[in-house]
Amino acid sequence: MIQKAILAGFGGQGVLMMGVTLATAAMREDKYVTYLPTYGAEVRGGTANCTVSVGDEEIASPIASNPDFLVVLNAPSLHKFQSILRKGGDCLLNTSLVHEKSIRKDVNVYEIAASEMAEEMGELRSANMIILGAFLKISGMVQPETVLGIIDETFRRKSPKVVEKNKDAFWAGYRYFE
């Protein structure tokens, strides 16, 4: 089985970083994985998105024309991608940033005010960790422990405190949909 997710938002929100983290985790779990960022004549601060495909068999196309999951961090991305989400697929919205509702009635919509949660936790920048945690809970694409290992490697150079903050944010998101 192959699962495909599109992660979309504004450039700078960390959607590409989330995608790479997810793909790296899948690789560590010896799964087949591809990561494909959008590219084009995009401008800085414009929309950014990436597609991560994970499976137990070879992945033919890294493109998702009918993804299983959609993670949306801004309104333009909701408009752009909601129509291609698979029927019965899962759509995760950061409602701190997306004030519109999905028009799809045949998909599961998960809403989380990640930016506000992050602010309450004292680190607005860790909103994407909350999203990543929530996404893993919903999708089960990779194991949370694998992602924690990568968070550790990524932020270790900064300080143990940064590592802890990011891990806390990740778990807050993960537990939100329990």
Added chain:
Amino acid sequence: MKSNEKVLLRGSEAIGEAALRAGCQCYFGYPITPQNELPEYMARRMGELPGRTFVQSESELAAINMVYGASATGARVMTSSSSPGVSLMQEGISYLAACEFPSVIVNIIRGGPGLGNIAPAQSDYFQATRGGGHGDYRCIVLAPGFLQESVDLTYRAFDLADEYRIPVLILGDGMMGQMMEPVVLPAFREDLPKKEWAITGAGKGKSRFIRSLLLDVHVEESHNWKLYRKYQRIERREPRSDSYAVEDAELVVVAYGTAARIAKGAVRRLRARGVKVGLFRPITLWPFPAKALAGLAESVGRFLVFEMSMGQLVEDVKLALNGKAEVELYGRPGGVVVTPVELSRILSRRYNAMRHEA
């Protein structure tokens, strides 16, 4: 990054890192989308490694002539560009071929003709395989289908270039350049081949000269014969291909690079439903794996060529099969990447029509 350990790399980085590990000493290039991540990577990594030279040239013409100069001195050298930029390099590639200067040229193909777009395409097949510049010459043309193969073939490209003293082209597209996939990297080459022919400066033994201006027709003729014999040797020894589910196939898709990747997905989908289709994937586009393909025609009556261009690869398939089987074309030009699902529908329709005829 350690060798023999899985790492997640972007396609352009995979090519760059493999080139550096193959002993690429010089890189010259001029920016063009969708391959800018490759020179960017080389600029950074070549600064970190000892004995490497990176130059961002003022134009593609300058870049390919820097390749020519560095190769003349015996260095392992590479350039990269995308379709319109590679067109600008053709004169230089002809000179490289004439002087038998080993070189590696990466073309991350974009939609064309003209400036076209930056989407994935395979429209430069003729330019690559027919010798896009003037004169009677060939380049070895390698077409990786997934990122591990991009690593392996780039690593191998430098050896092929040196062994045959020939320009080697590596073809990719924007999707292969931008996507990430786990790869295992080879070790750094320590033992680069000695080049007795190289021009390394005065005072080091007998004088040598290399030139492509051969005004005497007999001299030019014998030079062309020499090149021709070399090309024949390569055609005998170097064709490479891969096949999938062809044993009992009634219809075989022929595709390379990104198209082959998608075709494999389509074939796998149809096989799960009991449809007898298979895939033949040329890895070297020149020399074309004609023998292996013709061998398949012993048992397969019909081939469908799937290419992201309109009727280029299909010519080599027809030449290889030489009337032994039916050959059809399904091309998608302009940078469109079809999905495995779409392609499986097309294959399924052709397959059913074929069974109906029979």
